[in-house]
Amino acid sequence: MDMAASTGAVILNADSQQLYADLRVLSARPSEADEAQADHRLYGVADAAEAWSVGRWSRAVMPLLAELADAGRPALLVGGTGLYFTALTKGLADIPDVPDTVRDAVTAAFDAEGEAAFRRRLAALDPAAAQRIEQGDRQRLTRAMAVAEHTGRALSDWTADTTPLLAPGSWTGLVVEPDRARLYANCDLRVGLMVEQGALDEVRALVARDLSPDLPAMKAVGVREFAAHLAGEATLDQAIDTTRQATRNYAKRQLTWFRNQTPGWTRTR
Known part of the structure; x- marks a missing residue:
């Protein structure tokens, strides 16, 4: 905080929970006094009814980084959501949007089949995802299935085909x-x-x-x-x-x- 205030750096949120205006306390978001000491961006900008993904966050943060670079202002990306940093430094897959009808059908199938049977079916389409996703993670299991069914390509293949959003050498990780x-x-x-x-x-x-x-x-x-x-x-x-x-x-x-x-x-x- 002191470094940001003294250098004119802008603090950019890279924590998925601190995006939500409804979670100031539970996410330990910077207080209003903290935010007054330095320029903070992307804190409390989303409603709890919204589902921000790493893609949506990336699309929000990249224009801000470009704006700050043009102004010659340093940026500090602070947070604990690893996938956000992965998107910036290793790349983000350009996965086509999945229609609501497909997502709803896949979610209904998960609820009807149960996780074990659903996971076995996913393994036939995306074995890496079926093995990687933790037990009980309904959201990621249904996401992987929906992408595979809609695009005909495994989510794991999509995520392996990436390009870093930030140029190598333009950032330092701590x-x-x-x-x-x-x-x-x-x-x-x-x-x-x-x-x-x-x-x-x-x-x-x-x-x-x-x-x-x-x-x-x-x-x-x-x-x-x-x-x-x-x-x-x-x-x-x-x-x-x-x-x-x-x-x-x-x-x-x-x-x-x-x-x-x-x-x-x-x-x-």
Whole structure:
């Protein structure tokens, strides 16, 4: 923050949850005071009813980067969504849009068949995706199937055919890798602060909108856990404990992803 303010750099959001205006607390979005210290872009720009993808984010961020380059202003892309950085530095597949009718039919098939049978059928069209996608990830499984059925080409093949959005040598990568014990302690502290700052009200407002559970905003860590408490299915202490565990798990996955995908980036604690 201090570096951005002193250099005139613009901070660009590269965190999928901090895109959503409805998730200021749960996503630990920069406060209004923080945002006043330096120019922030792409924070809180989406409604929870929208489904921003890596493609949509890329189409939003690239014009901003061009604008800043023309103005001679440095840009700091900050966040933890690995696929956003992959799109910039390794490329984004130009996958044709899948019609709603195809997506709806595929989703209905998943619900009718069950995950195991659906995954076996996907394996015949896109074996790499069927093996790579984690258990229970309905959104990615149905996405892979919809792309394969609509285009006649496996999603895995599409994603392998990419070109970097940023020119090599035009950027520098930095990964913050704090001590694991300190990281987990901060995760636990963050959840407690979220409750104090209004996380329950934020989740209550989301639940009242009756949005699809498949939307990215509804999958944010803490939404399901605190919604269970608000529905009388868990005590507040239980909701806090499960959110803390989910947050630590998410942080661990981020560390693993960046360690595997960005081995050449500079590390700092």
